Amino acid sequence: xxxxxxxxxxxxxxxxxxxxxxxxxxxxxxxxxxxxxxxxxxxxxxxxxxxxxxxxxxxxxxxxxxxxxxxxxxxxxxxxxxxxxxxxxxxxxxxxxxxxxxxxxxx
Amino acid sequence: xxxxxxxxxxxxxxxxxxxxxxxxxxxxxxxxxxxxxxxxxxxxxxxxxxxxxxxxxxxxxxxxxxxxxxxxxxxxxxxxxxxxxxxxxxxxxxxxxxxxxxxxxxxxxxxxxxxxxxxxxxxxxxxxxxxxxxxxxxxxxxxxxxxxxxxxxxxxxxxxxxxxxxxxxxxxxxxxxxxxxxxxxxxxxxxxxxxxxxxxxxxxxxxxxxx
Numbered sequence: 001x002x003x004x005x006x007x008x009x010x011x012x013x014x015x016x017x018x019x020x021x022x023x024x025x026x027x028x029x030x031x032x033x034x035x036x037x038x039x040x041x042x043x044x045x046x047x048x049x050x051x052x053x054x055x056x057x058x059x060x061x062x063x064x065x066x067x068x069x070x071x072x073x074x075x076x077x078x079x080x081x082x083x084x085x086x087x088x089x090x091x092x093x094x095x096x097x098x099x100x101x102x103x104x105x106x107x
Numbered sequence: 108x109x110x111x112x113x114x115x116x117x118x119x120x121x122x123x124x125x126x127x128x129x130x131x132x133x134x135x136x137x138x139x140x141x142x143x144x145x146x147x148x149x150x151x152x153x154x155x156x157x158x159x160x161x162x163x164x165x166x167x168x169x170x171x172x173x174x175x176x177x178x179x180x181x182x183x184x185x186x187x188x189x190x191x192x193x194x195x196x197x198x199x200x201x202x203x204x205x206x207x208x209x210x211x212x213x214x215x216x217x218x219x220x221x222x223x224x225x226x227x228x229x230x231x232x233x234x235x236x237x238x239x240x241x242x243x244x245x246x247x248x249x250x251x252x253x254x255x256x257x258x259x260x261x262x263x264x265x266x267x268x269x270x271x272x273x274x275x276x277x278x279x280x281x282x283x284x285x286x287x288x289x290x291x292x293x294x295x296x297x298x299x300x301x302x303x304x305x306x307x308x309x310x311x312x313x314x315x316x317x318x
Contacts, residue, residue, distance in 0.1 A: 026281070026283060027282060027283055029274050029278070029279045029282045032282050032286065034270075036282075036286050037270045037274075037282075038270050039285075039286055040274075040278060040282045040285035040286045041270040041271070041274065041278065041285070043285040043286070043288040043289070044274075044275070044277070044285045046288070047285060058284065058288060061291040061294045062281070062283075062284040062287070064294070065287065065290075065291060065294065066283070076294075076297045076300075077290065079296075079298075080289070080290045080293065080297050083293065083297065083300070084289075094296075094304070096308050097303050097306040097307075098295075098296050098303050098306075100306050100307075100308050101299065101302065101303045101306040104306075106299065106302075
């Protein structure tokens with residue numbers, strides 16, 4: 001009985017820790033730089049025009065992103081910069097590799 | 108079938124509300140009636156044009172304020188009896204004037220909706236509109252493309268008006284979501300970036316050749 005209660009408490013703590021971890025690195029609007037505010041505003045207006053299904057997809061991914069450790073978030077930002085700076089041929093090759101990687105089941 | 112019926116059915120057909128049997132009958136009529144054929148082409152073009160408009164047209168605050176100020180000034184400037192007539196007239200026409208101005212501004216200044224980071228307008232399908240033409244490999248490649256390179260300042264100003272001092276609640280609540288929207292669009296790729304980079308595509312060609 002005690003073990004069951006302990007497991008239940010542990011499960012509740014873990015469930016609460018997820019959102020808490022997600023909120024840990026959240027910033028306020030005022031903490032954004034003017035350039036970030038401009039980008040956020042621009043993207044917000046685009047987001048408003050997306051169908052609900054696509055908005056939900058972004059919301060889910062954002063939760064996953066917020067749940068990552070800061071260094072992992074930073075690594076993804078750096079990867080995005082690398083991805084963004086690729087010339088069209090390199091990007092096409094990367095996307096081909098990505099399709100291949102997906103076909104192999106992400107291995 | 109009479110042309111009158113056919114033209115009623117043309118609009119219903121574009122909305123996808125016509126039964127298959129009627130679609131067939133309409134097609135037969137349109138095939139031999141040039142007037143209805145022209146009508147169908149015109150309606151289809153209009154439908155496509157409307158499909159590219161954003162769902163919500165943002166009314167510039169300045170235009171709204173200017174219009175309302177002019178309405179008030181016009182109402183104040185007239186004598187009482189005339190003012191009552193003008194007032195009634197304005198009540199009826201002011202919303203139409205404002206709506207027309209907004210539509211004109213939308214058509215002239217609002218760019219097509221963009222999927223964040225896609226560098227490509229959101230299609231009618233994405234907003235629940237009619238299905239687009241079948242995708243080509245080129246189109247697929249473009250969908251994977253990251254955001255377009257930074258635009259010139261003048262163009263950026265046109266597409267992104269001044270950031271409000273008091274942002275909408277949704278934006279204020281999760282600003283990082285919107286800052287990182289292009290990144291979130293490519294979430295999977297960026298999370299496994301290194302693994303993808305080391306993936307080879309050579310054996311894929313081998314797989315294809317082996318059937």
